[in-house]
Amino acid sequence: MSQAPVEYSAAVDCYLAAAGLGSASRRVYRISLQGWAWPLVDRRTPTGRERRGARPPLVPLALLDDPSAPKRLRRGLADRAATARPRTLTRELACLRAATAWWLAQGWITVDPATGLAPPTPRPGPVPVSSGASTTAGATAAAPDRARAALALRAPxxxxxxxxxxxxxxxxxxxxxxxxxxxxxxxxxxxxxxxxxxxxxxxxxxxxxxxxxxxxxxxxxxxxxxxxxxxxxxxxxxxxxxxxxxxxxxxxxxxxxxxxxxxxxxxxxxxxxxxxxxxxxxxxxx
Structure with a gap:
């Protein structure tokens, strides 16, 4: 077990270094994980142009063990659902779940605050399908992200x-x-x-x-x-x-x-x- 970093962003850096992602994937994961820093301190994640270049707040990593952390993350997930596409929301949530599972395995946190998190149920209505998109049941645009998250797990x-x-x-x-x-x-x-x-x-x-x-x-x-x-x-x-x-x-x-x-x-x-x-x-x- 390595020594736990004090700050959330440092833990993000450690996870990304260990996950072995390519430069493009690492950038996507970093943006997604940084976005969760705001709800962890009861602040709304910036959207649109405001998010570009916004510096995330300092978050003690120990805050993820706080009993209120899951509730804060659920609130942040609901806020993001109002502005983010389902594909983006699924990717951001997969990134968070992969990182928290890894931190838990390192012993840096004692509980996984992302356990049980799920995107809000989408409202019924027509779903636009782009040209050439697959409509096979169970297929999602976030599948490559899920593969990367699975390969980053600590396993036998x-x-x-x-x-x-x-x-x-x-x-x-x-x-x-x-x-x-x-x-x-x-x-x-x-x-x-x-x-x-x-x-x-x-x-x-x-x-x-x-x-x-x-x-x-x-x-x-x-x-x-x-x-x-x-x-x-x-x-x-x-x-x-x-x-x-x-x-x-x-x-x-x-x-x-x-x-x-x-x-x-x-x-x-x-x-x-x-x-x-x-x-x-x-x-x-x-």
């Missing part, structure tokens, strides 16, 4: 490696979970010719996979936490540890549980969120 090595591989390769979950170690070309950041379907990955996965596979040279890439039953086929069992291949159902459950603190609806997200965008240059934090 296996989960981080799986999430980054799904994010960077954009391969189906079934294909990734079916991978065996001897199918991987780790230096080349791709699968070998013997793989059923070729896929490649970026630097985040390239850093995590060797750590995940240390001491293992055969068997499934992603395995369960416990030894597999004796009836498990040899192809789905690690010859070194005896653990079985990780199932889609278990991988999905773990991701949904891990992302529940980031979800305004408190339900968690599906693994499909990770396939919405796959930047190749996104570093991973340890």
């Amino acid at each position: 090595l296996r989960e981080l490696a799986l999430w980054h591989l799904l994010h960077e390769s954009r391969a189906p979950v079934e294909q990734v979970l079916a991978l065996d170690i001897d199918q991987l070309d780790l230096p080349g950041r791709r699968t070998r010719e013997r793989a059923v379907a070729p896929l490649s990955w970026g630097p985040g996965t390239a850093r995590l996979l060797p750590m995940l596979l240390a001491g293992r040279t055969a068997g499934p890439v992603f395995v369960t936490d416990r030894r597999a039953p004796a009836t498990t086929p040899a192809a789905d069992r690690c010859p070194v540890t005896g653990r079985g291949r990780l199932s889609y159902r278990r991988a999905a459950e773990l991701f949904t549980a891990a992302t529940r603190p980031l979800d305004p609806a408190d339900r968690g997200w599906t693994l499909l969120v990770l396939r919405d965008r796959a930047p190749r240059s996104e570093p991973v934090r340890s």
